[in-house]
Amino acid sequence: MRIVVFSALLLLSLGFANTVPAQTVRSMTKLDTTGEVYFATICNGGENAAGVDREKAIHLWNLATGQQKLFKADLDTQIDPGALACDRKTIAVGSIHGAVALLDLEGKVRKRTELKEEITGMALSPDGRKLTISTANSPVQLWDVASGSREWQGSTTFANTYGARISPDGKSVFAADGDTYVRAYSATDGKLVYAAEGDLLEPFDVSVSADGRTIAVAGAEGRVELRESASGKILKKSSSCGNPIFLVTMSPTSPTVLALILDEMTLHPAGIGYWNTNTTELKQLAVDPKTVIGMGSDAKGLLLVRQESPATLSVDRVE
Amino acid sequence: MEFSRRDLLLSSVAIGVIKLSPGMTAASAVESWLRAEGDARPATPIDQLGPFYRKGTPKSEGHSAMLRAAGDPGLPLAVSGSVYNTRGAVVPEAKIEVWQTNHHGKYDITGYRYRALLLASTKGEYDFQSVMPGHYPARKCQHIHFLVQADGHKPLVTQMYFASDPIFKGDPRKNMNDDCPSIELVRPILLSDQATTMAASATFELVMEPL
Numbered sequence: 001m002r003i004v005v006f007s008a009l010l011l012l013s014l015g016f017a018n019t020v021p022a023q024t025v026r027s028m029t030k031l032d033t034t035g036e037v038y039f040a041t042i043c044n045g046g047e048n049a050a051g052v053d054r055e056k057a058i059h060l061w062n063l064a065t066g067q068q069k070l071f072k073a074d075l076d077t078q079i080d081p082g083a084l085a086c087d088r089k090t091i092a093v094g095s096i097h098g099a100v101a102l103l104d105l106e107g108k109v110r111k112r113t114e115l116k117e118e119i120t121g122m123a124l125s126p127d128g129r130k131l132t133i134s135t136a137n138s139p140v141q142l143w144d145v146a147s148g149s150r151e152w153q154g155s156t157t158f159a160n161t162y163g164a165r166i167s168p169d170g171k172s173v174f175a176a177d178g179d180t181y182v183r184a185y186s187a188t189d190g191k192l193v194y195a196a197e198g199d200l201l202e203p204f205d206v207s208v209s210a211d212g213r214t215i216a217v218a219g220a221e222g223r224v225e226l227r228e229s230a231s232g233k234i235l236k237k238s239s240s241c242g243n244p245i246f247l248v249t250m251s252p253t254s255p256t257v258l259a260l261i262l263d264e265m266t267l268h269p270a271g272i273g274y275w276n277t278n279t280t281e282l283k284q285l286a287v288d289p290k291t292v293i294g295m296g297s298d299a300k301g302l303l304l305v306r307q308e309s310p311a312t313l314s315v316d317r318v319e
Numbered sequence: 320m321e322f323s324r325r326d327l328l329l330s331s332v333a334i335g336v337i338k339l340s341p342g343m344t345a346a347s348a349v350e351s352w353l354r355a356e357g358d359a360r361p362a363t364p365i366d367q368l369g370p371f372y373r374k375g376t377p378k379s380e381g382h383s384a385m386l387r388a389a390g391d392p393g394l395p396l397a398v399s400g401s402v403y404n405t406r407g408a409v410v411p412e413a414k415i416e417v418w419q420t421n422h423h424g425k426y427d428i429t430g431y432r433y434r435a436l437l438l439a440s441t442k443g444e445y446d447f448q449s450v451m452p453g454h455y456p457a458r459k460c461q462h463i464h465f466l467v468q469a470d471g472h473k474p475l476v477t478q479m480y481f482a483s484d485p486i487f488k489g490d491p492r493k494n495m496n497d498d499c500p501s502i503e504l505v506r507p508i509l510l511s512d513q514a515t516t517m518a519a520s521a522t523f524e525l526v527m528e529p530l
């Protein structure tokens with residue numbers, strides 16, 4: 001998706017209409033930063049966060065100590081929000097022109113390759129051995145991190161994959177595809193397990209629950225669906241927020257989902273949705289969406305990454 | 320040494336066997352000749368699908384569609400073209416979905432305004448009437464989305480851009496940007512006086528890859 005989300009500090013506020021302070025958003029840690037970081041993610045494991053700035057530098061923070069490391073991956077162009085994934089060993093990053101780099105946590109580039117296609121999304125498996133890559137024009141790909149090579153590519157009727165995630169046991173890959181289907185593949189060989197009918201508009205992201213039994217899917221329809229991961233069957237739906245949802249993250253500790261809501265005209269953050277899957281209401285958290293540059297989770301629950309000032313990020317816990 | 324058909328035609332122009340009308344270049348004349356003969360054509364470059372593709376667009380009658388309604392704001396725009404494959408053959412009755420923003424740069428995501436599904440004719444022809452799409456903040460370039468599907472061919476997902484777009488500052492070749500992946504997708508527009516208003520038209524050939 002050739003869109004520039006998360007540069008919200010430059011934008012007009014869209015206000016806090018329909019927000020409810022039902023949840024507490026509490027700052028967990030502050031991170032010093034250099035450069036204009038426009039996208040950040042919580043690394044698998046929850047010990048680190050990584051971000052990218054306008055100079056194509058990669059930032060890595062230790063969330064316990066606040067220590068920041070700064071790397072250059074020698075990417076030719078900008079990095080799409082979402083084209084960044086990390087865990088305790090690896091940082092994976094992709095560029096608009098299709099360069100893919102796998103770095104270690106000291107910033108050394110271990111593997112580098114060119115896909116010649118805009119990289120729009122990445123996700124590492126929980127064990128760190130596999131990596132999904134989403135691109136602007138093709139179905140999801142699964143890569144082996146150690147060898148830096150592609151193992152298989154999925155298929156769609158005509159579209160690319162937006163978001164993709166690997167199940168906690170590493171056996172399945174779930175893909176939110178532009179042809180409006182949600183697909184599940186065997187991670188081992190790429191065999192299609194199912195293609196589940198979606199909404200009329202495209203799904204943009206998928207997240208897998210900690211026990212692997214359910215997936216949350218959201219996209220241009222503006223609502224979140226909870227689906228059975230084994231079949232793709234819809235179990236529950238939230239209400240619609242009326243704007244597209246670009247990212248979803250399921251809590252590992254409670255039946256709740258965070259959703260990054262974009263304004264449909266600017267595709268910039270317009271709100272942070274919060275859905276307790278035992279209800280239908282997709283609430284909006286009382287945080288300024290202009291400041292949100294990322295979200296994720298650690299072992300204790302859901303996290304937001306916000307830019308408090310040009311030099312400070314805040315990692316907030318949603319409780 | 321073997322000469323290609325293109326080389327022979329260019330040589331014929333060079334030595335005067337083929338004469339060109341004023342304003343026509345040798346290269347463009349030969350390209351037109353080869354196309355008319357059904358020679359190979361380069362595939363239309365692919366471009367991103369979304370966001371805001373919406374399935375279920377109602378099918379229009381025949382190979383024509385009317386996307387604009389009476390009184391809609393914006394410069395009236397007529398788009399026409401034909402569907403071929405890379406072997407140069409006409410692809411008859413291809414299913415063509417088009418979608419775009421309205422004049423104000425807004426997609427209809429709850430209905431099907433400025434969306435159409437039409438079936439190319441047996442000669443591969445299609446056309447639709449719309450308005451020049453608006454700009455919206457998330458995309459720099461005015462564009463119309465196309466999804467083309469036909470038996471025996473890879474689905475084609477692409478977009479059409481306009482040389483008249485202010486973003487190109489009058490020279491698309493010089494002022495291309497990351498928002499538009501290929502100069503081949505940027506089409507000139509022809510302005511013409513209608514009875515009461517100015518209107519624009521553009522052609523967009525769609526070239527699919529056989530499976």
